[in-house]
Amino acid sequence: MGGTSSFAAGSKLIVINKANNQLAYYNNGVLTKIFKVATGRKPSYTPEGKFKVVNKLVNRPYYSGHIPGDDPRNPLGNRWLGLNARQTWGTTYAIHGNNNPGSIGTYASAGCVRMYDQEVEWLFSQVPVNTPVVITASSKPFNSIAASYGFKVKGNFKPPAPQTAAAVLKKGSRGEQVTALQKKLTSLGYSTKGIDGVFGSNTENAVKAFQKKKGLKMDGIVGSTTKKALGLK
Template structure:
């Protein structure tokens, strides 16, 4: 069990709720910070900032943590959205645990603190905008799949708002659209390419977007076929009645696009 540093009294309760939940999941997993970094793909320093309430964790980091800890990602994402509304960056502080060093923090000038707060506020605004686009897209897709009065019986092309915008950490977008009865995400149109652990590129990003569209998180949309993506593929194959081998081939592509 980690010996956590007490969170500052001035910390917003919504942020405190998220950080406390993350700390409990980390303790329950029995993993060290370095092990958690290796399992999620986010660096140990990043997790120190997230668990020390010095940085708001990105949604993809929470999805990866949920995958590792067996937690419902929707719950963590909901806590994050609430915390983002009350987020104010705290000065850099050492994360006090039983297995981490406690280096002295250099004093920060008011100018640097103001700049940091402005940058975080901009990031939060961007995250909220993307989240709104995701909710609108899901509602549109649900309405189309319900077969209501506005549904068309002929093959059509429909573009939806992007499910995920490209960022420095995730260079591939997820622009879901349905064309001639097949789903596409804007990264690749392949239906035959064989993918497995170790593959990289837009074909992998396409599969990751389609897995997310199917309601199964592959981790980040980074174009890297790693353990999280393999696990998501196996879940999808099991649900679709396919051979569960963790590889994306013609049969899995057909099910993803159908």
């Protein structure tokens, strides 16, 4: 991996470690976020090496299954970051969303890297075409992996503190309280289009619909007033 890859202003880097199924996002050489992902069912399925994002697609159709891009059954989710891996050009291997959130964190794919839909939406909005992507299986921390591929990086990412019992639930929240919220909304007829413990756009829309029905402020945020109306602690 000779040479050093210097970061231009505004440059990005993605590092994926198949050993723990995590994806690290660097902005200007600083470790900014870490996400859970799913990778190949067998070690050989997801290619390893240094690649780059060569195309970005919204609602890519699932061609082999004849499923439109915006269909909830589409296993590719709503965002596709195509990679130039194994002599392909963003058509075969990608970082993409998924309609099976339960698979995230496991070895489940035919070779692609799966993310939660709302998390790949965020990543998609951050990274331009030509963003470098490193994929490996390593026991080393992300900064060491990046350095071994010639990238000068820094930063010690600290995950957000777990929510307290009185926490406000809103878009981006995750955990058991969100699961309970999704179950409650669904039981009341406000579909969250899945119960996965992740507060995304569908859960937000269900909250707003409930708030409208109850004459509450329609902000999609579950604070004490909305929790009380839902009968949640």
